Amino acid sequence: MINYLAIAVDSGKHTTKSVCSINGTLHKIQFRTKIQEIQNLGIDITANSYIIEFEGNTYLIGDMVAENKTSYDITKHSMEHLLCIYLAITKFIEKANTKNIGIPNIRLAVNVPLNIYKNAILKDDYEQFIQNQQRAISLRVNGRAFIFRIEKVILLPEGTGPIYTRIGDFKTKRSLIVDIGGLNVNYCSFNGLVPLLDTMVISNSGINILRSKIAEKLTSRYGISVSDEDVEQILKDGCYLYANGTKQEDSKEIIEGLITAHVTELLNYAKSRGLSFNNTTVVFCGGGSLLLKEEIIKQYPSAIIEQDGQFSNVLSFYKILEVKKLV
DSSP states (O other), X not given: OOOEEEEEEEEOSSEEEEEEEETTEEEXXXXXXXXXXXXXXXXXXXXXXXXXXXXXEXXXXXXXXXXXXXXXXXXXXXXXXXXXXXXXXXXHHHHHTOTTSSSOEEEEEEEEOHHHHTOHHHHHHHHHHHHGGGOOEEEEXXXXXXXXXXXXXEEEETTOXXXXXXXXXXXXXXXXXXXXXXXXXXXXXEETTEEOGGGOEEESOOHHHHHHHHHHHHHHHHSSOOOHHHHHHHHHTTSOEEETTEEETTHHHHHHHHHHHHHXXXXXXXXXXXXXXXXXXXXXXXXXXXXXXXXXXXXXXXXEEOTTGGGHHHHHHHHHHHHTTOO
16 A cells, blocks of 8 residues: 655745645645744634644644735745645645555655755755654644654755646757746746756745835825735735725826836846846746736746746646656
């Protein structure tokens, strides 16, 4: 009887995405990467929110956590990302119904920022942090106990995009992947299927940074307090601010101006680091690419915007697990 699961996880600052094949069907899971430590929480937990009990502490993860709890630290070596990775694993254990096979062994592919991926010492530290030295990991999720062991960890770079899920589209081309996440934007050039080390660069110009700029600008312009939660809804409402029930007509122009400047900054950053756009297929992925899609196409008409941008990296990670025969 098979007693392992192969799982790929991309835990971003905005959303944690994960995939796993169970009985021949590929399952996708995502939830917000927002976490806060809690004590004696007395309210009912809504969908897409989770109470995690781990090593004597209790945490709330997901939609019920305020936006201002989002981490702005570039590192992934944190309790926030550790618990989100573990939570993703437990959700697939639950789906696979592994209760009759003992302690499940997990073969895990997980994302790391490019600055960590290029540093052997940092990679090793992060791998040990996640794997818990192959000792059993136990926690409770919404009152249910889980125990598992991480048998194998493969750390993979953010900015991989669809390279390994659509090999035929890229194996004879030069390509530049621009992965727009919550906090970071990762850039990586590929010659065919080979990533070029010197082109792996990272900036902290992700979508959370843009949201902060918008909140600050609107607060200053209209003399009211505009929160990160407000900006989330403003972007869904056609980029208009409604203040005290009144639609602020000029707010759309202000917000669109900030979006234009942000996309210009993303492209200029790549050029400033010597990344070539000549005879290169430029692919934008990550959840941020969908939000910025119209402006990206306006400034770079030949850009490819991944339709399943949020899962682009993690699907490539899972393909690597398959190639390494870990699935």
